[in-house]
Amino acid sequence: MHVVVVGAGEVGTSIAANLAADHNVVVIDIDPDRAEQLKYELDVMTLAGDGASLATLEDAEVGAADMFIASTDDDRTNLVACGTAKTVGDPFTIARTKSVEYLRTWELTESAFGVDFMVCSDLLSAESIVDVVGLPAAVDVDPFAGGLVQMAEFEIDADSPVAGQTVAEADRFESLTFAGLFRDGEIILPRGDTAIETGDRAVVIGSPESVQAFANDLAPEETPDEADEIVIIGGSEIGYQTARLLEKRGLSPRLIEQDHDRARWLAEELPGTLVMEHDATDTDFLAREHVDESDFVVATLDSDERNLLASVLAKRLGTDRVVAVVDNGEYVTLFEEIGIDVAVNPRQVTAEEIIRFTYGGVAENIAVLENDQAEVLELQLTEDSELVGCSIEEAAAGIDTNLVFGAITRDRELITPRGDTELAAGDHIVVFVESSFVEALASMA
Amino acid sequence: MGLIRVDWRASFDLTGRVLLYLAGPLSFPLFLAMLYGESTLPFLAAIGATLVLGGLLRGLPGDPGDLGPREAFLAVASIWLLVAVVGSIPFAVAATGTLAHPINAVFESMSGLTTTGATVLEDFSVHGRSILMWRQLIQWLGGLGILVLATAILSELGVGGAQLMDTETQSKNVSKLTPRISETARLIWGLYLGLTALAAVVYYTLHLTGLAPQMDLYNAVAHAFTSVATAGFSPEPASVGAFAPIVQWAVVPFMIAGSTSFVLMYFALKGDPMRLLKNEEFHFYLGSIAVFAAVVAGALFIDPTVGFGGEATIRHAVFNVASMVTTTGYASTDFDLWSSAAKHMLFLCMFLGGMVGSTTCSIKSLRWLVALKAFKRNLFTSVHPEAVRPVRLSGKPIEEEAIRDIYAYLLLSIIIFTLLTVFIVVDSARVGANVSEFEAMGAAASTFLNIGPAFGDAGPYGTYNGFPMTTKTAMILLMWIGRIEIIPVLVLFTAAFWRS
Numbered sequence: 023m024h025v026v027v028v029g030a031g032e033v034g035t036s037i038a039a040n041l042a043a044d045h046n047v048v049v050i051d052i053d054p055d056r057a058e059q060l061k062y063e064l065d066v067m068t069l070a071g072d073g074a075s076l077a078t079l080e081d082a083e084v085g086a087a088d089m090f091i092a093s094t095d096d097d098r099t100n101l102v103a104c105g106t107a108k109t110v111g112d113p114f115t116i117a118r119t120k121s122v123e124y125l126r127t128w129e130l131t132e133s134a135f136g137v138d139f140m141v142c143s144d145l146l147s148a149e150s151i152v153d154v155v156g157l158p159a160a161v162d163v164d165p166f167a168g169g170l171v172q173m174a175e176f177e178i179d180a181d182s183p184v185a186g187q188t189v190a191e192a193d194r195f196e197s198l199t200f201a202g203l204f205r206d207g208e209i210i211l212p213r214g215d216t217a218i219e220t221g222d223r224a225v226v227i228g229s230p231e232s233v234q235a236f237a238n239d240l241a242p243e244e245t246p247d248e249a250d251e252i253v254i255i256g257g258s259e260i261g262y263q264t265a266r267l268l269e270k271r272g273l274s275p276r277l278i279e280q281d282h283d284r285a286r287w288l289a290e291e292l293p294g295t296l297v298m299e300h301d302a303t304d305t306d307f308l309a310r311e312h313v314d315e316s317d318f319v320v321a322t323l324d325s326d327e328r329n330l331l332a333s334v335l336a337k338r339l340g341t342d343r344v345v346a347v348v349d350n351g352e353y354v355t356l357f358e359e360i361g362i363d364v365a366v367n368p369r370q371v372t373a374e375e376i377i378r379f380t381y382g383g384v385a386e387n388i389a390v391l392e393n394d395q396a397e398v399l400e401l402q403l404t405e406d407s408e409l410v411g412c413s414i415e416e417a418a419a420g421i422d423t424n425l426v427f428g429a430i431t432r433d434r435e436l437i438t439p440r441g442d443t444e445l446a447a448g449d450h451i452v453v454f455v456e457s458s459f460v461e462a463l464a465s466m467a
Numbered sequence: 468m469g470l471i472r473v474d475w476r477a478s479f480d481l482t483g484r485v486l487l488y489l490a491g492p493l494s495f496p497l498f499l500a501m502l503y504g505e506s507t508l509p510f511l512a513a514i515g516a517t518l519v520l521g522g523l524l525r526g527l528p529g530d531p532g533d534l535g536p537r538e539a540f541l542a543v544a545s546i547w548l549l550v551a552v553v554g555s556i557p558f559a560v561a562a563t564g565t566l567a568h569p570i571n572a573v574f575e576s577m578s579g580l581t582t583t584g585a586t587v588l589e590d591f592s593v594h595g596r597s598i599l600m601w602r603q604l605i606q607w608l609g610g611l612g613i614l615v616l617a618t619a620i621l622s623e624l625g626v627g628g629a630q631l632m633d634t635e636t637q638s639k640n641v642s643k644l645t646p647r648i649s650e651t652a653r654l655i656w657g658l659y660l661g662l663t664a665l666a667a668v669v670y671y672t673l674h675l676t677g678l679a680p681q682m683d684l685y686n687a688v689a690h691a692f693t694s695v696a697t698a699g700f701s702p703e704p705a706s707v708g709a710f711a712p713i714v715q716w717a718v719v720p721f722m723i724a725g726s727t728s729f730v731l732m733y734f735a736l737k738g739d740p741m742r743l744l745k746n747e748e749f750h751f752y753l754g755s756i757a758v759f760a761a762v763v764a765g766a767l768f769i770d771p772t773v774g775f776g777g778e779a780t781i782r783h784a785v786f787n788v789a790s791m792v793t794t795t796g797y798a799s800t801d802f803d804l805w806s807s808a809a810k811h812m813l814f815l816c817m818f819l820g821g822m823v824g825s826t827t828c829s830i831k832s833l834r835w836l837v838a839l840k841a842f843k844r845n846l847f848t849s850v851h852p853e854a855v856r857p858v859r860l861s862g863k864p865i866e867e868e869a870i871r872d873i874y875a876y877l878l879l880s881i882i883i884f885t886l887l888t889v890f891i892v893v894d895s896a897r898v899g900a901n902v903s904e905f906e907a908m909g910a911a912a913s914t915f916l917n918i919g920p921a922f923g924d925a926g927p928y929g930t931y932n933g934f935p936m937t938t939k940t941a942m943i944l945l946m947w948i949g950r951i952e953i954i955p956v957l958v959l960f961t962a963a964f965w966r967s
Binding site: 278285286288289290293296297298299300307311 | 851853854855856857859862864
């Protein structure tokens with residue numbers, strides 16, 4: 023596969039390094055020194071130039087490319103680069119953006135700006151923070167359909183209330199599908215009467231809310247509920263998105279923001295969050311608001327230095343777990359060394375998401391489970407897909423493999439699949455399927 | 468124009484136009500007068516006066532400019548004042564009974580136009596049927612006027628609370644006021660007319676089926692005019708109490724509908740009932756009627772002197788509480804004879820009012836709801852001083868400025884009510900009339916908040932005629948000020964309005 027990556031920063035380098043072994047990768051960077059340097063670090067072709075200019079893209083042979091990844095730090099450069107690439111050829115384009123606004127625009131048609139897949143680093147960072155905070159019991163969590171659907175894999179402990187229950191007993195949530203069970207390295211397709219045993223790994227697919235509620239059933243000790251205190255320090259975009267996603271999962275965080283107007287805006291947008299207007303590095307204030315007794319502190323201030331300060335303060339006050347956003351990848355280990363529980367690096371998260379998406383050379387949203395025994399993948403049904411018009415029952419009957427329809431999204435609304443749910447063109451389906459069958463399934467969509 | 472910065476020419480042009488339109492509705496009682504063989508002179512005189520006055524105002528020298536916020540305030544104040552004055556001409560010319568005195572005629576007309584329903588009539592039988600119908604019709608016109616004012620104008624001017632109304636669009640462009648008035652009026656007009664027609668049909672059907680012998684076509688139309696307008700005049704001295712119990716039950720939903728946001732009812736008819744059903748103000752409004760009706764019913768049950776019996780106790784409690792909360796001012800019985808407890812509950816009901824964007828008067832449930840929420844928020848922020856807590860209404864955050872406006876409006880209303888109460892007591896003492904404090908409070912609230920009946924001599928089966936002319940004049944002014952939400956009149960008395 024011929025892959026063109028624009029931008030040789032942390033994200034672009036990480037992606038290029040990952041793809042270089044199996045694919046023919048060209049990396050474009052505006053800085054000739056950086057381009058030259060990368061040539062020796064990785065086994066890739068490099069090109070110095072503007073990734074949004076037609077001439078550069080023609081030099082990189084974008085016309086013949088299968089995939090085009092725009093991963094610079096600048097949103098608009100990435101969008102223009104993708105748009106330009108689409109004029110030269112028809113590669114699958116992936117754009118990295120920071121702004122959630124561009125993502126919302128793109129979601130309207132899923133082809134705006136000539137972008138085929140958009141990865142929003144702020145939203146993604148917030149999602150991974152929320153996974154860390156909200157689903158500590160999960161072995162693996164991945165978002166699908168732009169965050170409307172979530173896949174999570176849990177290991178069933180002996181003391182889990184779910185152990186010993188049947189699937190029908192455990193799955194009491196409207197928009198949750200029990201997709202699969204792994205037992206002793208084997209896949210078990212769960213039926214209503216399948217008993218869940220200690221040591222099983224359960225894969226569930228559904229709305230983030232229902233996954234959260236299920237996690238609360240499964241691991242009530244670890245999973246935060248309404249009674250648990252989550253404090254977000256800093257009303258940056260990541261802080262806002264984190265609070266919003268936590269609210270969606272039925273949690274009520276507190277958010278501390280110093281700027282008066284921003285605090286008011288946040289309070290208006292986040293009805294389930296208690297917004298406080300104050301300097302979060304004021305220890306008296308933190309003590310007065312009992313931040314020491316909170317279960318989680320998330321530092322999402324604008325700079326690494328302030329996040330470090332806020333995190334250390336929270337740790338010293340005695341907060342259980344502290345999660346911090348760290349913009350500079352080199353500081354991640356530093357943060358973790360001094361006792362911050364999880365450091366989330368937006369660039370790293372973005373690179374990982376793009377790599378996940380390019381996995382195996384198929385441009386699909388995929389989560390690989392249990393040493394690639396099974397995968398959860400998202401497919402969009404085209405007009406002429408043979409699945410269009412079929413009910414879930416008919417579709418599953420016509421496929422001779424272990425397959426579970428986990429979720430369907432239609433016009434950005436989640437539909438929980440039932441036997442008689444009819445599939446329509448344009449639907450995104452999130453399916454749990456044996457790995458060997460992935461390609462066959464992809465061809466049916 | 469010199470130093471005056473208000474384009475009063477534009478305001479008076481609009482006022483003139485409204486006065487010209489007034490000739491239309493005036494021809495309805497004129498027709499009745501001819502039908503019943505009564506004197507047509509009162510209506511001919513009024514039609515002549517309104518056409519001349521309207522023509523004069525429209526023909527003032529100079530070119531009328533666009534209506535801005537200030538011009539709109541002046542227009543609103545002058546329309547409500549001049550229409551009331553013109554509306555009093557039939558009463559004054561007919562000069563029957565107590566209406567012979569011009570102040571009484573203006574009182575009755577202002578009480579009608581402001582949908583108050585306080586009356587100075589003593590012996591209803593001396594007045595012609597056409598005159599009594601004009602009294603009903605002017606209330607219906609007042610209800611329509613207030614709907615247009617509430618849904619189109621006040622929300623644009625950002626006057627106390629109306630800007631929080633759940634409307635489809637809310638432009639900030641006041642210069643586009645005129646097209647917006649006609650657009651809103653067009654939508655609301657049909658609904659208002661439809662509800663009125665439905666009320667008339669329902670009332671008359673009860674008559675035709677023999678359930679309400681008193682409710683003839685004349686009464687059906689007369690009460691349809693004043694129930695949806697939440698106005699409260701009745702050609703019967705005993706108000707709705709003159710009719711069968713089933714009529715009283717039938718009137719309740721129309722009073723409640725008249726006090727429900729017409730904008731939300733319009734959406735409900737267009738197939739989006741959830742906007743109304745999920746509206747917090749609507750819950751608060753219906754809830755306040757239910758709670759007060761229950762308390763009043765309880766007070767009537769334990770009162771041995773009333774002795775209505777089961778159905779009648781509930782009916783009278785529901786009817787009169789709904790009448791007070793919606794600011795209609797009908798009575799199903801002489802509640803002035805009730806126990807002090809029940810009367811005081813009715814007195815409290817006067818301050819509630821229905822929903823913003825309806826024909827209701829008084830303080831309105833939206834303001835109370837926002838004030839209560841803001842107060843609850845303040846209790847929270849006194850414990851957590853750093854907390855930022857927007858007050859939300861049906862989920863939507865409210866600007867702090869709007870909350871301050873609402874606090875100010877509440878305070879202003881209470882102050883004006885107190886001043887009017889004291890004025891009534893002092894003025895009555897001056898002429899040696901015996902008015903108790905509770906009666907003075909009742910009459911002050913009932914006129915300023917545009918309800919209608921009060922207690923004592925001004926009770927539901929009584930009359931305001933006994934008050935001195937000075938008191939009645941003050942009441943005329945305060946009905947006017949109270950009806951158009953205080954601010955449009957008060958700003959006229961500020962220098963900044965005219966100059967800067």
